[in-house]
Amino acid sequence: MKYFSDSERGALPRTNNEIPYNVWCGLVAFIQKLIDTGCFGENFPELCPDGQGCCGTDERGFSFALKAEIMGVEYPFFTEKDEKPNDWMSKRVPFIPNYLDVLDLIQFCYANVSKPTQGSYHSYYGHHHIASFDRATGQTDFLEKVNTIFTRNGLAYELLADGQIKRVTSGALSSVIQQTPKTFDQELNDLLEHANRKICNTDVRVRYEALKELWDAFERIKTVAEPEKSKKQSMAILLDNCSSDPVLRSELETEANALTSIGNSFFIRHSEISQIKLTDSNHIEYFFHRLASFMLLLSKNLV
Numbered sequence: 001m002k003y004f005s006d007s008e009r010g011a012l013p014r015t016n017n018e019i020p021y022n023v024w025c026g027l028v029a030f031i032q033k034l035i036d037t038g039c040f041g042e043n044f045p046e047l048c049p050d051g052q053g054c055c056g057t058d059e060r061g062f063s064f065a066l067k068a069e070i071m072g073v074e075y076p077f078f079t080e081k082d083e084k085p086n087d088w089m090s091k092r093v094p095f096i097p098n099y100l101d102v103l104d105l106i107q108f109c110y111a112n113v114s115k116p117t118q119g120s121y122h123s124y125y126g127h128h129h130i131a132s133f134d135r136a137t138g139q140t141d142f143l144e145k146v147n148t149i150f151t152r153n154g155l156a157y158e159l160l161a162d163g164q165i166k167r168v169t170s171g172a173l174s175s176v177i178q179q180t181p182k183t184f185d186q187e188l189n190d191l192l193e194h195a196n197r198k199i200c201n202t203d204v205r206v207r208y209e210a211l212k213e214l215w216d217a218f219e220r221i222k223t224v225a226e227p228e229k230s231k232k233q234s235m236a237i238l239l240d241n242c243s244s245d246p247v248l249r250s251e252l253e254t255e256a257n258a259l260t261s262i263g264n265s266f267f268i269r270h271s272e273i274s275q276i277k278l279t280d281s282n283h284i285e286y287f288f289h290r291l292a293s294f295m296l297l298l299s300k301n302l303v
Helices: 004-009 021-036 059-069 099-112 135-152 171-179 186-198 204-224 231-242 246-265 281-300
Strands: 045-047 054-057 080-086 089-094 115-122 127-134 157-159 165-167
Touching: 021 054, 021 099, 021 135, 059 099, 099 135, 099 157, 099 165, 115 135, 127 135, 135 157, 171 281, 186 204, 186 281, 204 231, 204 246, 204 281, 231 246, 231 281, 246 281
Parallel strands: none
Antiparallel strands: 045 054, 054 127, 080 089, 115 127, 157 165
16 A cells, blocks of 8 residues: 555655664564464474364464564564663563564564465364465465555665565665676676675665775776886876876876875774774765775776
């Protein structure tokens, strides 16, 4: 369903990396409903005591399997925890697992969800048996619901039909990545390919690796234009290839020097204590986008 506000103001930009409290609560409510209606009964069947087949989800089995694969989330789920400053008062405070654990939970549920078809009614136990399960329909419904939650809250994630979750990059960055050409230097191509793939990862640590590999590619492209010359001379020739206009050529050199300084100042190319470590995924994407755009220009003029 498309909400009215989407038509009026447009969809929110998909830039949020952390899972907010309201999203965690919504996911808990959604997954709990699936558990209660037997949607995980195909892989975790609760069996009728009379031996007449599956009648729902075995919550204990679901909990144990979840605990074995995702250590940061426990079932039964909870959205608050007790905080006790002293003996006479208790305060309930919001609880949100690490965003990576939440995304892993979504993948775990997607891999195990099926749509049940209600069977006969068992009057003695007051439950219905489940006649059959439809894995494809269950996964499709789950995918659509989760992606609606992601979209409505501006989260930079998307659940795919193969069960993987990809990071939604900005349209501008995606365009730069897709235009990256192949050069005559295979090592350079590999660095660019690995960086472009890792920047789309959901884990901020992997995105940081992407940034480092892109800066490695930047250092390499400075030398491949004229391998027999010094790095500074080779880079000057490459910048000459990019533009013959003196004003633009000067601006490109200024940008090259600025990017080199960023790589040296931040925890990107070096690991000294004095290096500034990046922790915000948005900052990582900004620096990546800035250098990726410059690398696209350089690669196109690498002859």
